[in-house]
Amino acid sequence: MDKIQIFGGNPLIGEIKISGSKNSALPIMAASLLTDEKLSISNVPKLSDIDSMIKLLESLNVKVNKKNTTIDFQSFVPESLSASYELVRKMRASFLILGPLLARYGNASVSLPGGCAIGTRPVNLHLDGLERMGVKFKINSGYVTGNCEKGMKGSTINLKKISVGATENLMMAATLAEGETILKNAAREPEIIDLAKLLIKMGANIHGHGSKTIKIIGKKKLKGCEYKIMPDRIEAGTFALCVFGCSGKIKLLNVNKSISEHLQKIFKPLKSLNMIILDNGKSLLVKKIKETQVTIKIKTKEYPGFPTDLQAQLTSSLLKTKGKSEIVENIFENRFMHISELIRMGANLKQKGSKVIVSETKNLKGAEVMATDLRASSSLIIAGLIANGKTIINRVYHLDRGYEEIEKKLKKCGANIERIKK
Ligand code: EPZ
DSSP states (O other), X not given: OOEEEXXXXXXXXXXXXXXXXXXXXXHHHHGGGGOSSOEEEESOOOOHHXXXXXXXXXXXXXXXXXXXXXXXXXXOOOSOOEEOHHHHTTOGGGGGGHHHHHHHHSEEEEEOOOOBTTBOOOOHHHXXXXXXXXXXXXXXXXXXXXXXXXXXXXXXXEOSSOOHHHHHHHHHHHTXXXXXXXXXXXXXXXXXXXXXXXXXXXXXXEEOBTBSEEXXXXXXXXXXXXXXXXXOHHHHHHHHHHHHHHOEEEEEESOOHHHHHHHHHHTTTSTTEEEEEEGGGTEEEEEEOOOOOOOOEEEBOSTTSBOGGGHHHHHHHTTTSSSEEEEEOOSOTTXXXXXXXXXXXXXXXXXXXXXXXXXXXXXXXXXXXXXXSHHHHHHHHHHHHHSBSEEEEEOTHHHHTTOSSHHHHHHTTTOXXXXXXX
16 A cells, blocks of 8 residues: 655645546536436546546446546446445445436346445435435335336425435436426535536526526436536635645646635635635636634534535644634534544644644654545544654555545645655
């Protein structure tokens, strides 16, 4: 397994090209199952999660042709409508094939994704919503098998909890269901809007995406199209927090206006982080103006609140800042796996339930640490960049799931960071 070695203390100066969004690409790739025509998706990030989704789709007789960051998909009738535990356990987003398979073929059997490092990650909202659209489910030996031989029927679905994945699964299924589907209490993340735009380009009839209520009127068939994935707002936010932690000045390229405005809003409490939107939102200049006392209280929330996917990185970026801050994780029940690793570097952190109190750490020292999940691993990178001495991060396969060549991007901006290939 590869490791990452960092010698901390360098400011970050330069430019970073933001890759396409992992959390937009994954549902959009699943949408290839909704049509037998060719889908050509560009600006796809080079990540192991994308490779896992390709393997899963190929097992369902989708022909996949990868040309750098453009991938063509064409879905043919599969011999088996079953997605194995082996493939699904690697990545929860695999569960997003359930809605499309049921809508296209009327039945499907998908392994339950199981939990992961950050929580139990149930799928009840996906199944309840699909049941309201006429699907009958049976669960045995870890697989959920759905049937709706008479076809799916549009329905009004009140999501008991805001869920990105459930909103995506149900929206995709509804595009081929008979009649109208209304999703209430839908997730509003930009990745939902990106998926809806792709589906509309395929001929779907969708309104209200990005708001709490999404209305979909089903069609008989969807067609192929070309589509470019939006930039990755979590990658952009991670690099902005690197600058906050290390100081310096970075120009983030290939972002868009809504991402730049969203990041400016959520990072406003970090007064010394100066963010200027340039060339009509295509790039964002991020600069740390001075060392200031920071005492903030941040609670993670569904979009447009502070994203849970930036919570761990915010904690690390605050470690050498004067002041005392509180960060509360409201979305997942166990998204603090990075804390014990940061404490091994001398971090002054106290966890109380879903809250972590971050106080200034005068002497944050490099150490050998272990990545546990995707965003925790990027928080260890930030800690390594600001600590004194050498940090070695193990199990960087977690990092490679969601960050494209992060060490190369940081090295180009002056960080002393190397990947040690095992
Ligand atoms: C998506 O996961 C993202 N993944 C996650 O990013 C992100 O953290 C999460 O949304 C929240 O923004 C992808 O888009 C591939 P949820 P998802 O359903 O859809 C509970 C990353 O780091 N819930 O919005 O799985 C759930 O347990 C990843 O890139 C149910 O109770 O998240 C959680 O507490 C990590 N029942 C909350 O809802 C359900 O049926 C939000 O989960 C579904 C979810």
